Amino acid sequence: QQQVKxxxxxxxxxxxGISIINCAYENTAFDxxxxxxxxxxxxxxxxxxxxxxxxxxxxxRFTISFxxxxxxxxxxxxxxxPGDSATYFCAASYGNNFNKFYFGSGTKLNVKP
Amino acid sequence: NAGVTQTxxxxxxxxxxxxxxxxxxxxxxxxxxxxxxxxxxxxxxIYYSASEGTTDKGEVPNGYNVSxxxxxEFSLRLESAAPSQTSVYFCASSVHPPWAGVGNxxxxxxxxxxxxx
Numbered sequence: 327q328q329q330v331k332x333x334x335x336x337x338x339x340x341x342x343g344i345s346i347i348n349c350a351y352e353n354t355a356f357d358x359x360x361x362x363x364x365x366x367x368x369x370x371x372x373x374x375x376x377x378x379x380x381x382x383x384x385x386x387r388f389t390i391s392f393x394x395x396x397x398x399x400x401x402x403x404x405x406x407x408p409g410d411s412a413t414y415f416c417a418a419s420y421g422n423n424f425n426k427f428y429f430g431s432g433t434k435l436n437v438k439p
Numbered sequence: 440n441a442g443v444t445q446t447x448x449x450x451x452x453x454x455x456x457x458x459x460x461x462x463x464x465x466x467x468x469x470x471x472x473x474x475x476x477x478x479x480x481x482x483x484x485i486y487y488s489a490s491e492g493t494t495d496k497g498e499v500p501n502g503y504n505v506s507x508x509x510x511x512e513f514s515l516r517l518e519s520a521a522p523s524q525t526s527v528y529f530c531a532s533s534v535h536p537p538w539a540g541v542g543n544x545x546x547x548x549x550x551x552x553x554x555x556x
Contacts, residue, residue, distance in 0.1 A: 330481075332481070335479075360544075367549070367550075368547075368549055368550075369443070369529050369531070369547025369548050369549055369550055370482065370529070370547050371546075371547065372544045372545065375544075415481055415482065417481075417482075427484060428481075428498075429481035429482040429483070430481050431479050431480060431481045432479075432481055
């Protein structure tokens, strides 16, 4: 049973468009929601993260939107660029029990020039 | 500053063989982790070490053992490899232990691609 469900599995966006990746969770104890970016042949790297006390966090072209009542959070990539083409993973954890740190299944983003 | 390094990059084993995956970090991080990544499954935690001298099981520990050799190094051992252990293995490290209650950024190594035939 996947604790964090991520969609879509793959995404094709034109350069300059908006990429949106969604994640949903069930465990209301989760209190930390990071997004990781992974390029082929590399390990994942933290992109941006949010805690449930805010509904949105923005860093450059990347924004996390968080809906606590719906238990959903999403990553928006504005003005998508070919260099953003990578696999994106959402994750969720809660501080007191690291065994409960879960990743989504990943979204492969392809930004076409 | 190399960050997190892993050896080997690629490995092919026969069923029943054993091997050790090596990981080292030069960031003076306290905590280290081993994950496996399978298609459509994301990353799953195998074992972690919150601090030097301690290790604990993650989500999928069966078939694996770990050793936190010192603050820098954290190895993962497969005693009797099985085809189900074919995967990409990532080591990661973080400054804080997992329960620090802060945004606990993990830094990942480049991965080891393991095939068990």
